[in-house]
Amino acid sequence: MTAGLLSAPMLWLLLFFVAPVVYVAAYSLGAIKLFPADTGVISFDDWRHFLAGGSVYLGLFWKSIRISLTVSIVVVLLSYPIGYFLALCVRRMKYVLLLLVIVPFLTSFLLRVLAWKVILGDRGILNSLLFSLHVRSPDDPISWLLYSQFAVMLVLAYVWIPFVALPIFVSLNNLDRSLLEAASDLGANRWKTFFRVTLPLSAPGLLAAFIFVFVPTIGEFVTPLLVGGPSGYLFGNAIQDLFTRGTDWQTGSVLAMFLLLVVAALMALFGRFVQVRAVTSD
Amino acid sequence: MEIATSKGARVWLTVFFWLLVVFLYLPIAFLALFSFNAGDPSFPLSGFTTHWFTDVLSNDSLIGSLRHSAVVATASSLIAVALGVMVSFALLRRRFFGKPAVSALVFSPLVIPYLVFGISLLLVFALVDKVLTAWFGSYIGLGLHAVVIGHVVVALPYTILTILPLLERLSVSLEEAAKDLGASSRETFRRVTFPLLMPALISAFLIAFTLSFDEYAIASFLAGSQETWPVFLFSQLRVPSLLPQLIAVSSLIFIASMLLVLSAEMGRRIAERRYGSEYAARGFI
Numbered sequence: 308m309t310a311g312l313l314s315a316p317m318l319w320l321l322l323f324f325v326a327p328v329v330y331v332a333a334y335s336l337g338a339i340k341l342f343p344a345d346t347g348v349i350s351f352d353d354w355r356h357f358l359a360g361g362s363v364y365l366g367l368f369w370k371s372i373r374i375s376l377t378v379s380i381v382v383v384l385l386s387y388p389i390g391y392f393l394a395l396c397v398r399r400m401k402y403v404l405l406l407l408v409i410v411p412f413l414t415s416f417l418l419r420v421l422a423w424k425v426i427l428g429d430r431g432i433l434n435s436l437l438f439s440l441h442v443r444s445p446d447d448p449i450s451w452l453l454y455s456q457f458a459v460m461l462v463l464a465y466v467w468i469p470f471v472a473l474p475i476f477v478s479l480n481n482l483d484r485s486l487l488e489a490a491s492d493l494g495a496n497r498w499k500t501f502f503r504v505t506l507p508l509s510a511p512g513l514l515a516a517f518i519f520v521f522v523p524t525i526g527e528f529v530t531p532l533l534v535g536g537p538s539g540y541l542f543g544n545a546i547q548d549l550f551t552r553g554t555d556w557q558t559g560s561v562l563a564m565f566l567l568l569v570v571a572a573l574m575a576l577f578g579r580f581v582q583v584r585a586v587t588s589d
Numbered sequence: 590m591e592i593a594t595s596k597g598a599r600v601w602l603t604v605f606f607w608l609l610v611v612f613l614y615l616p617i618a619f620l621a622l623f624s625f626n627a628g629d630p631s632f633p634l635s636g637f638t639t640h641w642f643t644d645v646l647s648n649d650s651l652i653g654s655l656r657h658s659a660v661v662a663t664a665s666s667l668i669a670v671a672l673g674v675m676v677s678f679a680l681l682r683r684r685f686f687g688k689p690a691v692s693a694l695v696f697s698p699l700v701i702p703y704l705v706f707g708i709s710l711l712l713v714f715a716l717v718d719k720v721l722t723a724w725f726g727s728y729i730g731l732g733l734h735a736v737v738i739g740h741v742v743v744a745l746p747y748t749i750l751t752i753l754p755l756l757e758r759l760s761v762s763l764e765e766a767a768k769d770l771g772a773s774s775r776e777t778f779r780r781v782t783f784p785l786l787m788p789a790l791i792s793a794f795l796i797a798f799t800l801s802f803d804e805y806a807i808a809s810f811l812a813g814s815q816e817t818w819p820v821f822l823f824s825q826l827r828v829p830s831l832l833p834q835l836i837a838v839s840s841l842i843f844i845a846s847m848l849l850v851l852s853a854e855m856g857r858r859i860a861e862r863r864y865g866s867e868y869a870a871r872g873f874i
Contacts, residue, residue, distance in 0.1 A: 309683040312676075313679045316673075316745070320694055323713075323739070327706070328706075331705070331708065331712055341716060388605050392605070395593035396593060410851070411617070413796075413799065413846070414843050414850065416803055417819050419616065421835070421836070425832070432630060438632070465612070468609070468613065497594065505593075522700055526702030528806070529806060532823075543702070546705075547704065551810075563708050563709075570702060
């Protein structure tokens, strides 16, 4: 019975998920010859080139990490008050307001990035608004708004805030209120209660929220493609270019595998804080 | 006394909350506004028009890409929901060796970078085609079928996460009663479990559908010449004169996906109310 239930989904995942990933790993080591230029000889050369000091791609990787870290921290800091407000200050309408924050995340990602492209351009909505109000002259638009690292970080933060508010809300909402009362009865003021009780108890939710943003943004390439310009070019863009603009798929596979390993390592370290659901407990 | 916040802090939090809501919705509102603007998407506004919307109707490649996306989203969500039901049943109703491993496998598409996954499938298709060409002189090639294959994988964990909570709360005794009354397990599923699961299945379908319809990274590698809507949108963004049209379609899709998401959420809530209500805020996570 169980075999019957599981065979179709497992077959699908093995054929179209596990096998392809294993295949990329093999390809990154040169085990498979796909193009005439591929060596077809197993070696770690491409890996060594990539990991060697001064490699362009490794530099891009650290740039991506830096941007993801900044975005994740900003997003968590902005979402925490939202979660706190919804969980502990609002009584009625709690879930309606929560939904109000979350709904943008469930709608088109592309549209939300596109909106910023239209807003931030030299002749875009924001600059043209400043022209109309005579704050800036049309010859002198604020040009760092679009095609910059700033734009990438702004848009990524914008995209992820609604998603991150949720785990923070859940952790604060599940907080036992009597603990707060106890702290207050024992003479702690609100700040002390917050730092000694609320914050530590919501730490797992905070960490989950952080991972929720950090992991997917490391490999981000769509947002930089739209609003990043040359200075916002990231590791993910390098991977995409290697596959779409040339035939050095082997280097591309090394980069892709490396990204996957980093994500896997992060999940192995912090995954237990991100409880998808406790279905495996029995 | 309110312990969580002082009165002053509460005011600040309220203000902060609403500012953030404005920040979240303002860009989208701008897009909607400029889809009715006669000129370029910039200030000052140059007059009301609906011709961007009517222009879309005569843009065949745009309509074609929307059709491609509709086909991919429908096919991939149907398959993902079917597979999701099977996995949910196995995880909840069965004991078997290696359950943690199976669970880890089905949920791992949640964290794999779509970029890496898209590339992996691209490589596999390249290899399969190379072998087929060498042996049979023909090949499969990229296209919508490839996108469907990829989207099923990434949608599967979401469908499972939607189906599991409801299934968890469907009393096993209902199924046992059906069996005691002589129903085969197939019949039990068809006449008892399936109808009771319906709200969750619809929710799961809608979530998978919106996910697929909006997915760019995987589709960009696998669609080949059969561009889906996001792939088409990307390729056309370089043409400034097309921007208002693209904005118009995007706004429509935004409204549609918002309605879909809200109805999925409503469906989930109705189901929840029907079976009790302890997992109110769990939502899609």
